[in-house]
Ligand SMILES: Cc1cc2nc3c(=O)[nH]c(=O)nc-3n(C[C@H](O)[C@H](O)[C@H](O)COP(=O)(O)OP(=O)(O)OC[C@H]3O[C@@H](n4cnc5c(N)ncnc54)[C@H](O)[C@@H]3O)c2cc1C
């Protein structure tokens with residue numbers, strides 16, 4: 076009956092970020108979402124709970140107060156309860172700060188757990204740091220880039236993907252894993268799931284309740300929009316379009 | 332000034348990281364230390380390529396993961412207090428870098444694409460991609476050490492020179508690790524390196540099944556190019572080897588021509604194609620984001636359009 080912690084982040088949907096004047100990032104029409112790969116972490120936590128015949132899944136997120144929407148979204152994905160570490164200053168944290176906050180909250184609020192599941196990387200920063208950093212701060216074994224996972228007899232068995240193949244590893248619990256997108260197919264919550272999510276317990280932890288200083292180490296000097304736009308000529312799938320396409324290829328000098 | 336460390340798992344990584352380290356060393360006035368895995372680059376090779384000191388990681392038993400070196404690295408780093416620690420952003424390196432940074436209380440710039448030292452302010456300047464590729468993040472660090480991971484093949488490997496001198500020291504064997512490797516499965520490697528390809532035909536989810544990729548291959552052959560893929564095809568469907576994945580979590584490519592077939596054009600993919608000279612696409616959805624990120628493209632069903640393109644090219 077495993078107790079699994081799933082760490083997730085409520086992020087800007089990058090598809091709606093525009094390039095503003097002077098190359099500034101324009102967030103004016105953005106939407107928010109649960110990090111793509113964090114959905115796999117939540118799904119895996121839920122799957123392990125169900126495979127273990129009970130237990131519970133506790134979602135933990137650190138963010139600004141408006142991330143409350145994300146907590147509800149996450150709860151509709153099968154978790155039992157959530158801990159929301161919320162402060163206006165938690166908007167643009169460095170991975171080192173996020174990991175330190177998560178470590179303190181897990182230590183003080185979740186006395187006993189078997190596994191911490193993180194995504195392979197957050198959708199906005201994709202630093203791939205918070206997971207392994209958190210494992211060190213909690214002093215537990217860490218297995219990153221997991222594509223297959225099972226828990227048995229106080230140990231985990233994981234297939235972890237590296238450049239030259241797959242390493243099948245074992246480690247004692249509690250441990251931390253970061254999961255790859257193919258480990259499972261995250262569920263798409265239905266209306267009933269969303270309704271149920273509203274009834275699940277959420278513990279909100281405020282900045283004042285934490286003792287750490289959580290200072291940053293790096294400084295973000297600038298965050299500017301990249302320009303990927305091109306001319307974007309659209310052609311029809313008819314004979315004229317095909318001819319123009321091939322002609323453009325020829326003109327580009329890549330084919331003769 | 333505190334030294335520069337490179338920590339490498341393979342010979343290729345060692346040479347590239349030495350190249351990156353050497354670009355920083357003169358400005359920082361720092362010595363270069365290469366920490367290398369047993370059986371990767373030899374101390375002589377590292378010294379010829381700029382290392383002033385080589386620290387040899389102990390050989391691991393078959394069941395010990397690369398991460399087992401962490402306590403030894405932590406101890407050595409505390410003793411030597413390097414200013415910068417460079418890793419390759421490969422799976423094992425990324426994990427070890429983050430764990431070492433946590434233990435040292437250090438900042439870590441992941442997947443750093445530009446790295447320099449500013450003498451005036453005494454800080455390390457770094458750049459990386461954020462928001463899936465929609466943004467460039469510029470970071471600075473004036474605290475030591477700063478840990479940096481660099482995506483493979485983003486820096487030119489260091490060249491060897493004759494007559495260089497350096498010291499070599501063997502590091503102690505690490506204590507047993509809690510994580511044990513119980514089995515290894517080698518994987519299929521792509522025959523060609525798409526990072527260097529002149530023409531790339533990239534297959535996306537618009538293909539219905541693996542067998543249909545023959546059509547993409549046929550176009551690639553007609554164009555004298557290589558096949559690439561979006562992440563869902565390599566990492567989720569496993570239709571193609573992972574080294575063919577183009578984008579943020581895959582390879583950065585810079586071909587003369589990129590043709591996306593059934594690729595929607597999400598920023599995480601397109602950021603990998605920013606260095607392409609010509610980008611074109613075939614997609615049946617006229618609102619697919621890839622059209623705005625292409626020079627030209629056909630709105631249509633790839634199963635109908637691609638054979639016609641091949642035919643027209645033969646004329
Ligand atoms: C942190 C992070 C990192 C990522 N890294 C990468 C990365 O490195 N590389 C990468 O590729 N992705 C990456 N992704 C995933 C990325 O966001 C997209 O999900 C992915 O690129 C989409 O792949 P696709 O275009 O093949 O599939 P889809 O988005 O599903 O698009 C399929 C397209 O095919 C078209 N289509 C369907 N049928 C046909 C037909 N018969 N003829 C013509 N067109 C057709 C559809 O109109 C659609 O536009 C990452 C995601 C995250 C969150």
Ligand SMILES: Nc1ncnc2c1ncn2[C@@H]1O[C@H](COP(=O)(O)O)[C@@H](O)[C@H]1O
Pocket residue numbers: 082083084085110112113116135136137138170173177192193194195196197198200201202203204205206
């Ligand atoms: N603010 C956050 N709150 C909770 N978990 C987070 C947060 N940021 C990152 N994580 C977790 O850490 C993983 C890696 O994040 P990153 O290091 O930013 O790529 C994510 O996939 C999440 O599982």
